[in-house]
Amino acid sequence: MSKITKAACIGGGVIGGAWAARFILGGIDVNMYDPHPEAERIVGEVMANAERAYAMLTMAPLPPKGKLTFSKSIEEAVQGADWIQESVPERLELKRGVITQIDASADPKALIGSSTSGLMPTDLQRDMKYPERMFVAHPYNPVYLLPLAELVGGQKTTRATLDDAKARLATIGMKGVIINKEIEAFVGDRLLEAVWREGLWLIKDDICDTETLDDVIRYSFGMRWAQMGMFETYRIAGGEAGMRHFIAQFGPCLSWPWTKLTDVVDLTEELVDKIANQSDAQSGAYGIRELERIRDENLVGIMQTLKGSNGGRGWGAGKLLAEFESHLWANAPKPEAKAGKDPLNLLEIKVNPSWVDYNNHMTEYRYTQCFADGSDALLRLIGVDMEYVADGHSYYTVESHVRLLDEAKLGDNLVVTMQILPSDGKKVHSFMWLRRASDGALLSTCEHLMLHVSSKEGKSVPPLPSVLEKLQPLIDAHAGLPLPEGAGRHVGQKRG
Incomplete structure (x- = not known):
């Protein structure tokens, strides 16, 4: 390409x-x-x-x-x-x-x-x-x-x-x-201009203010448009009979005097002042850069949600994001699995605004996500990449135990490391640590078990030789390490 x-x-x-x-x-x-x-x-x-x-x-x-x-x-x-x-x-x-x-x-x-x-x-x-x-x-x-x-x-x-x-x-x-x-x-600006023109009339005629108009968009059809656009949305509105039924039912209203799309509103100084004052009341508490950051966080959330929709295949901008990520993974340098007696350094992560709660502390499920991403990093290290998965092989998580020991906060840089516990390749048993990079503080641990499966056979099977060839040296290198503190624990078990 x-x-x-x-x-x-x-x-x-x-x-x-x-x-x-x-x-x-x-x-x-x-x-x-x-x-x-x-x-x-x-x-x-x-x-x-x-x-x-x-x-x-x-x-x-x-x-x-x-x-x-x-x-x-x-x-x-x-x-x-x-x-x-x-x-x-x-x-x-x-x-x-x-x-x-x-x-x-x-x-x-x-x-x-x-x-x-x-x-x-x-x-x-x-x-x-x-x-x-x-x-x-x-x-x-x-x-x-x-x-x-x-x-x-x-x-x-x-x-x-x-x-x-x-x-x-x-x-x-x-x-x-x-x-x-x-x-x-x-195309896009023609559609926007039509909505913008009608919106100006609604403000001029005091039907609503700018905040109400924006609420009508963002709490209703704006969300539909974000993932399906206009025509696919209306196809659903036509029910089982589809688009023909929708047009037959709602087409006649196009000739009704509902809109003023053929009239141009006169942007008098009075109307401009009205719109500007309403906009200040609506959003004036935020600076432009802050509004941009809020907008970006919301867009990221929508795109991430759409990426996981449709059974994980993605939809709309989320599907495009998933395809872009596949392109990034395919073109990223291939990691090398280097066996050693130290825990594997798998992942560096930064706590971003969408990961924190009202106290600016990282929410509980994000700790689990850090460890899941760490496990994915191990899989990439041993050759379990997108092609391997597409061929019908993968590792599935079957059990995990996460301990929350300290708080990660907004902006913290985090590091995930892993020790592989006794494993046979078909089963990968590991223990991971999540630490803050700046001071090494231990924030969380995770004991984790994955099984290699064949999706075609629907059962657990040994990994392919190409994967075992990279995994076995790592298993052997960690075989003599002492069991990490916390390994084998269960929920509620007393410390010490």
């Missing part, structure tokens, strides 16, 4: 900075050009939020972080880049001029995407020497989390360019959707 090897971001505002974060966390070096005097601070703050979000989003091994370099000119920024993303303010002459400069300085084979929300790519590529490689790549904020990019070609854009862009975006966890025809505002 083709991939992005180096990117350039021209414009470092909300969208350009988030594009840079998406690239950098995907292991891609980025040259950034933005003449704003505080561009480095703004992009740095966006980058910090993105790293915080990714720490919550996935335990899959991200590639080594790309390097961010601020350039002094467009010409300098695009050197060596094979994906150039333009994200300057939404003015046709400005964007066209910047894209023409990019075209004149970049490698003729480099892809050039524009983050425009609605300008026509044909208008943007008018003065280019190599217009066939230019297209709209319209993302959604925050770009580093929301995976969609609308790919829209102009009259001179080749289909091969759009197909190539879609394939490259997949390697950084994004969903490129190719829009068949060039149209102002594309």
Whole structure:
């Protein structure tokens, strides 16, 4: 699969900075050009939020972080880049001029995407020497989390360019959707504009305030849209008779005077003040960076939930996240199982905001998750990877005992280590410790038992020779170690 090897971001505002974060966390070096005097601070703050979000989003091994370099000119920024993303303010002459400069300085084979929300790519590529490689790549904020990019070609854009862009975006966890025809505002913003226009009328006519309107969205169809969109949601609403029944039942209301979509609200100073004051009352207690972090935590939670839905196969953005994680695992360096008489260092974890309770202490089930992830790390070490599982073999946890000895807190860096207790390969019996990295404090222990199974046979069987070859030296190396304190305990047993 083709991939992005180096990117350039021209414009470092909300969208350009988030594009840079998406690239950098995907292991891609980025040259950034933005003449704003505080561009480095703004992009740095966006980058910090993105790293915080990714720490919550996935335990899959991200590639080594790309390097961010601020350039002094467009010409300098695009050197060596094979994906150039333009994200300057939404003015046709400005964007066209910047894209023409990019075209004149970049490698003729480099892809050039524009983050425009609605300008026509044909208008943007008018003065280019190599217009066939230019297209709209319209993302959604925050770009580093929301995976969609609308790919829209102009009259001179080749289909091969759009197909190539879609394939490259997949390697950084994004969903490129190719829009068949060039149209102002594309698809997403046309839908948003319709809801936004109706929302402005509802506020102007005092039907509700901004908070009530947002509550209507987020407590109802917003959640449906997050996982199924519009048409699949309405298909369900049609019951067993499906979409035809839904349209027959609700189609006539489209001719009723329910909406004002053909009327444009007059954004008078009075209406602007009303909306701004209501918005301040709704959200003014939070700073913009705090709102961004709250938004990111909520998006991570939704995506993680969707990843586990549909019998573990995922749905919507969660399915895309699972596929991206599979890509990360497949491209991560393969760990080597080195036998030694010290416990195995398996995992380093940071306690992120979604893991803590109202006291900022890590919730109980996250300790178990740390040990489960530690066991997964052992399995990867001995060759039980996605291919092994896909072939019908795996280890299943059959018993565990977790002790909570101290508190992990928000921001703590944690380390999981493991000693393998007497095992035969078909059975892997282990003891794990969870410690705080900063002071070595022991926070929790877990005694754990896994059995190797064949999903095809539906029973426990010995592991394949390739796995046993890596596992047996580890079992042998730990065979002479003393039994860890706490091994063999049961719930409620007195200490000492």
